Amino acid sequence: MSLNQQIVSRVPLNMEGQRLDQAVANLYPQYSRSQIQKWIKAGCVLVDDKILKPKERLIGGEELTLNTVHEPQTEFEPEDIPLNIVYxxxxxxxxxxxxGLVVHPGAGNWSGTLVNGLLHHDRSLEMLPRAGIVHRLDKDTTGLMVVAKTLDAHSKLVEQLQERDVSREYLALVAAPVVAGTTIEGNIGRHHIDRKRQAVHDGGKEAITHYRVEERFPHHTLLRVSLETGRTHQIRVHLSWKHMPIVGDQTYGGRPRVPAGVREELRTAIQTFPRQALHATKLGLTHPATGEAMAWEAPVPEDMGALLALFREAAPRES
Incomplete structure (x- = not known):
C-alpha cells in the first residue's frame, strides 16, 4: 500500500542557477535528499510540465509539480518508548x-529514537515522511514538538514553518550577564573543519534569533529566545557566537565557566550539568485542519528547574 500526494509550487526567483535536486531539497526539507533524487529520476518531479535531470539548472519562476509516492517506512522498528503527549x-x-531522546534514527542511533516511539504509538505514521516529524530538537534539548498524523497536515505544517508562521519560544540559561534583549542575525552552515558542528559564516543560510532577558543572576542570565528561522543548532550557535554560551553546552560552550566566589553547591551543579540548559517552552501554530490558532506551554524539566533553583538561592549571597 502507498499514499500519493501532489504538491504544486513556484520556484522562487532567488533560486536562479540552482540545480533541480538542490532546489527541490530546499523547497521541501521534510523529504530526504535520497528520496528526492529517486522521485526526480522516476519522473515524479515536473518543471513547467517537463521532466528534467537532477543536475539541470533552474532560472527561477518555474512551476514545480511534485508527485510524491509514500511507501511504508519499514526500515525503522516500532518501540515501546514512553512519550509525554501534551495534545x-x-x-x-x-x-x-x-x-537524551534522539528525534530521528541515524548513525549510531538506529533505535530508541522518537521515530521508533511514534511508530509504536500509531503505526499509520509509517506512511509519512520521518513518521510525521516536521521539525527537530537536539538530543539534549527538551520541550515541545509538533508531529503530523496525515499527509495533508504534514504539508501544511511544513508550509507554516517555511512561511515563519509557527511560533517557538525557548528558555536558555547562558554563562554571561546580559543587559538587554536584541536580535541576532548571522548565516549558519556547517563548520569548515568540524563537519559535526555548525558555525556562523557568509556561506551559510539566513538565520535570525530574537531574545530577551527573562531573569538575571550575578554572572548568568535566563533568556527567552524565539526563532524566526530554524537552522540546525541555531540558538546554541548564535548565542555562543555572541559570547553567551548556554550552560552545559559541551559542543559550543567550551569548558564550564564558573565565576570566583560561587558557592560550592552551585559550582558543582554548573560544572556537572550534563546537557545544554535549553528548553522549548512554547509552541504556537495554526491547526492544519481547522484553521484554529493553538498554543501550548511546557514548564522547564526537573533538571533545569533544580539548576535554576540553585541560582536563585545563591543570587543574594553573590550580589
Missing part, C-alpha cells in the same frame, strides 16, 4: 520531548 487529535500530536 493529540486526528491530525497532530504535540510532544514534550525529554533530554
Amino acid at each position: 493529540e487529535d486526528d491530525d497532530i500530536i504535540i510532544i514534550n520531548k525529554p533530554a
Whole structure:
C-alpha cells in the first residue's frame, strides 16, 4: 500500500542557477535528499510540465509539480518508548520531548529514537515522511514538538514553518550577564573543519534569533529566545557566537565557566550539568485542519528547574 500526494509550487526567483535536486531539497526539507533524487529520476518531479535531470539548472519562476509516492517506512522498528503527549487529535500530536531522546534514527542511533516511539504509538505514521516529524530538537534539548498524523497536515505544517508562521519560544540559561534583549542575525552552515558542528559564516543560510532577558543572576542570565528561522543548532550557535554560551553546552560552550566566589553547591551543579540548559517552552501554530490558532506551554524539566533553583538561592549571597 502507498499514499500519493501532489504538491504544486513556484520556484522562487532567488533560486536562479540552482540545480533541480538542490532546489527541490530546499523547497521541501521534510523529504530526504535520497528520496528526492529517486522521485526526480522516476519522473515524479515536473518543471513547467517537463521532466528534467537532477543536475539541470533552474532560472527561477518555474512551476514545480511534485508527485510524491509514500511507501511504508519499514526500515525503522516500532518501540515501546514512553512519550509525554501534551495534545493529540486526528491530525497532530504535540510532544514534550525529554533530554537524551534522539528525534530521528541515524548513525549510531538506529533505535530508541522518537521515530521508533511514534511508530509504536500509531503505526499509520509509517506512511509519512520521518513518521510525521516536521521539525527537530537536539538530543539534549527538551520541550515541545509538533508531529503530523496525515499527509495533508504534514504539508501544511511544513508550509507554516517555511512561511515563519509557527511560533517557538525557548528558555536558555547562558554563562554571561546580559543587559538587554536584541536580535541576532548571522548565516549558519556547517563548520569548515568540524563537519559535526555548525558555525556562523557568509556561506551559510539566513538565520535570525530574537531574545530577551527573562531573569538575571550575578554572572548568568535566563533568556527567552524565539526563532524566526530554524537552522540546525541555531540558538546554541548564535548565542555562543555572541559570547553567551548556554550552560552545559559541551559542543559550543567550551569548558564550564564558573565565576570566583560561587558557592560550592552551585559550582558543582554548573560544572556537572550534563546537557545544554535549553528548553522549548512554547509552541504556537495554526491547526492544519481547522484553521484554529493553538498554543501550548511546557514548564522547564526537573533538571533545569533544580539548576535554576540553585541560582536563585545563591543570587543574594553573590550580589
